[in-house]
Amino acid sequence: MALDFNFTDEQKMLEDSVYKWAVSWLEPQMEHLYEVDEMPPTLFKELGNLGVNGIVFDEKYGGTALGYIETLLAYETIARVSNALSMTVGASQTLCFDNFRRNASEKQRMYVLPKSCTGEWVGCLGITEPNAGSDAMSMATKAEKKGDKYIINGSKIFITNGPVADFMTFYAKTDPAAGPKGISAFFFEFDKVKGVTREKIKKWGMRTSPTALITFEDVELPAENLIGGLNKGVAVLTSGLCTERITLSGCTLGSQRSCLELSLKYAKERVQFGKPIISYQAIQEKLANMYTGYLASKWMAYSAAAYCDTLENKVGGKGTDLDRMAAAALLFCGEMGTKIGLDAIQVFGGYGYCTEYPVTRHFLDQKLWEIGAGTSEIRRMIIARELMRDDFKSGK
Ligand SMILES: Cc1cc2nc3c(=O)[nH]c(=O)nc-3n(C[C@H](O)[C@H](O)[C@H](O)COP(=O)(O)OP(=O)(O)OC[C@H]3O[C@@H](n4cnc5c(N)ncnc54)[C@H](O)[C@@H]3O)c2cc1C
Structure with missing residues (x-):
């Protein structure tokens, strides 16, 4: 059992390239795009060039044949700059095209998936x-x-x-x-x-x-x-829910991480009563809670992704450990995301209430993760249903 977060060199390269792209290409546009509520029209072509669109698809479809850990990592990394656009990528590549891949005929896959990998097509x-x-x-x-x-x-x-x-x-x-x-x-x-x-x-x-x-x-x-x-249809629909919940946890993880980093930087720079606000225990407590919440969320999501990647059949569904783990990962990450977003806004004070600050966008986006991909209430129902199984064994 390897219980560390040492990503492989390949995973680090993926994270580095996506982060560099997000900071240099996406970040400068975000304030304006958020104001006008527009997606950058070339978003998916950009991601196609980076090899992010078909992470779990076979190379014959134009994909990179990696796993759900890498998908989660890519979504987390995009969300460090934009939770919303990370969701948009997830909705197209995981909710739409990955589930299509799982259930369509080979002829249909060969026709559709290459266009999704290049970014020529956006899915919903x-x-x-x-x-x-x-x-x-x-x-x-x-x-x-x-x-x-x-x-x-x-x-x-x-x-x-x-x-x-x-x-x-x-x-x-x-x-x-x-x-x-x-x-x-x-x-x-x-x-x-x-x-x-x-x-x-x-x-x-x-x-x-x-x-x-x-x-x-x-x-x-x-x-x-x-x-x-x-x-x-129900079998098709449910076959995508676990990988959807696991990988979309990355959207909230990225925002959690950015909320922490932005708050840490701001708290060191902002001076009140003659001292940086980071010197006050009330602010330190928020930062400590944000860090702890992010770390716990990260463990939940990546351990579910790692478990999923070990399975031959990644469909999950009723009666599987994956179903419970996927629901628990997004439940925890989603609720923690809202808490961390609120703490970040508080650290920024009045500036956190102004729309030009990235922290505000992260905060506004985070609440969705208690609603989308099955609400927190529905995730708890799934977890409870699985706990009540006669063969349930705690520990996973
Ligand atoms: C920004 C955004 C993007 C989305 N993207 C997509 C998408 O791409 N594709 C798609 O198909 N859908 C999408 N959704 C829809 C999303 O999945 C639904 O909003 C969600 O499943 C909840 O459904 P609802 O909004 O109708 O709420 P309702 O089901 O009406 O729920 C209202 C409230 O009642 C609670 N509730 C309902 N039933 C129970 C119960 N049995 N026990 C306890 N509490 C219960 C809910 O948890 C919630 O708090 C998106 C939603 C948003 C906001």
Whole structure:
């Protein structure tokens, strides 16, 4: 058992290259982008050049054939500059394309994945609906078979990358009477269909990560755009949840780390009552709590990623240790992220309340991680369900 955080040389190179890019290319644009709530249009092409888009994809698809530790590390590193854009990358590469890779046919993979690796295509995933959030299985979007086509009607809300995506995977009821057993997964290219409208949603946090309400009105999809088999949508959906929760923990980790670093620097520079504020115990206590919280979050997330990388079958799901560990990692990281963000704002005082400070963006973005990818309440339900299993053994 190796219980240290010594990344391999390859992992350090990945972290260094992503961090250098984030600081030199992304950081100078962030204040303006956050103000106007726009994603940099060439973001995914930039990441394609860095080799970040297809970290877990085989080389034959244009990927780098690495693991979920490396994915987590990349997302953490991007989030040191922008939590929101790290989420946008995760939504495209992990939620959409990685789950597509896991469930699509080889022919479909060869057509789609190379475009995701270069950054030519941005992806999005549609599960949530206006009346089906945590209770995703109660979705109302319908896919009716007519000849060799499916006709789609319904809507998906809060879709990350929805306003800009080229490619979408989503779930719809193909047999509404069968409940969860009547759900199927589909994909399409936006420029190949008619009847899809996208409406950008205004948010106070996670700005720069575009979010949409996507509506389907008699959208015709060829039957071959079904993935994972008819009425097998729940298996497709759940196959991506663990890796999603583990890798998206990186978004909050990056912000936690930046909140600590920015607060430490500021507390050394800011002088009040004739002394740097870092000399006051009340400020030291916040910094100590931030450090401890970040370290604990890091252990939770990286140990779940490391465990996941050891598994042949990384799908997780009900009855697996991975399910509980992934839910616990994002639960802890998400709640700790909000606490650390609040402490950072307090260290900055009034300046922490002004939008031009990066610490403010980190704070605003952090709250999402108690809501997105299954809320904290739902994560606790998953963990409790697994603890109640007869064969549960504590210690992992
Ligand atoms: C910025 C952003 C990006 C997102 N990106 C995507 C995306 O790309 N794709 C996508 O499909 N979705 C996305 N989502 C949706 C997100 O996954 C949902 O918001 C989330 O699952 C919660 O659903 P809801 O908002 O409808 O809340 P609800 O399910 O209505 O929950 C409201 C409150 O009730 C609680 N609650 C609900 N049921 C229970 C229960 N049984 N027990 C205890 N408490 C409960 C919840 O925890 C929450 O506190 C995104 C959301 C946001 C805000």
